[in-house]
Amino acid sequence: MEDFEQWKEQIAHWWRLGLEYVRQLPPEQLYAAAAVLAFTTILLLLIRLFKRAKSNTIVLTGLSGGGKTVLFYQLRDGSTHQGTVTSMEPNEGTFVLHSDTTKKGKIKPVQIVDVPGHSRLRPKLDEYLPKAAGIVFVVDALEFLPNCRAASEYLYDILTKGSVVKKKIPLLILCNKTDKVTAHSKDFIRRQMEKEIDKLRASRSAVSDADVTNEFTLGVAGEPFSFSQCYNEVTTAEASGINGEISQLEQFIRKYVKP
Ligand SMILES: Nc1nc2c(ncn2[C@@H]2O[C@H](COP(=O)(O)OP(=O)(O)O)[C@@H](O)[C@H]2O)c(=O)[nH]1
Ligand SMILES: [Mg+2]
Numbered sequence: 001m002e003d004f005e006q007w008k009e010q011i012a013h014w015w016r017l018g019l020e021y022v023r024q025l026p027p028e029q030l031y032a033a034a035a036v037l038a039f040t041t042i043l044l045l046l047i048r049l050f051k052r053a054k055s056n057t058i059v060l061t062g063l064s065g066g067g068k069t070v071l072f073y074q075l076r077d078g079s080t081h082q083g084t085v086t087s088m089e090p091n092e093g094t095f096v097l098h099s100d101t102t103k104k105g106k107i108k109p110v111q112i113v114d115v116p117g118h119s120r121l122r123p124k125l126d127e128y129l130p131k132a133a134g135i136v137f138v139v140d141a142l143e144f145l146p147n148c149r150a151a152s153e154y155l156y157d158i159l160t161k162g163s164v165v166k167k168k169i170p171l172l173i174l175c176n177k178t179d180k181v182t183a184h185s186k187d188f189i190r191r192q193m194e195k196e197i198d199k200l201r202a203s204r205s206a207v208s209d210a211d212v213t214n215e216f217t218l219g220v221a222g223e224p225f226s227f228s229q230c231y232n233e234v235t236t237a238e239a240s241g242i243n244g245e246i247s248q249l250e251q252f253i254r255k256y257v258k259p
Pocket of ligand 2: 068070
């Protein structure tokens, strides 16, 4: 009890000393100190806010049948869940990638959103694209040629969206089903889609202004279209969702959503 009283006295003494010291300071110095304190507090708050705002969302999209659902489950569980999913709704989940679960330490979860390419679900795309850290456009490398035009149209729509262009959201064209020998290579698919988009560009710019819904135009006028002309980074990769060969996909995700 005595100890406590002694301590109280001591603290009161220091407090008085401190107050006296502050009182004899010129006011300018006090204001400067207060300003510095306020400034650092605001800066720290801003840094916190900014860090939070960093997106961990990856949008997985493409025509139906490309293998998005299989890829989604491979990323999450390391297995395929074959034949269990028939839902038309986008699959969405926030999880640590299955391949990262064995790693030590705190690993940032990734939000993966599987948005099917059905036209009636495209509004879903507008909801998720603006906050995406990256877009994975899944292409069926096996049944590529019959779907080339539709896939290119869909890709064209994504690449001309204001949210994608302004924020320069990186896009990966993922050629899936490479486990089959008849699957087309990613270079072939890239070239064919560039040609198709080149044609689309010509036909869409011929449409009367009232019908044009694309917010941005693609490529360089007078030059054949190439993905390298896009404002955002467009790359290609290969995968086999069925066999779990998804390392290039995981690399893309980890490049834009840091663990
Ligand atoms: N050979 C092969 N078939 C696949 C692969 N990934 C998916 N499939 C098959 O392609 C079909 C469509 O897959 P799904 O994931 O439902 O495609 P989604 O419509 O894009 O979600 C299913 O019959 C899958 O078994 C793959 O890597 N290789
Ligand atoms: Mg699906």
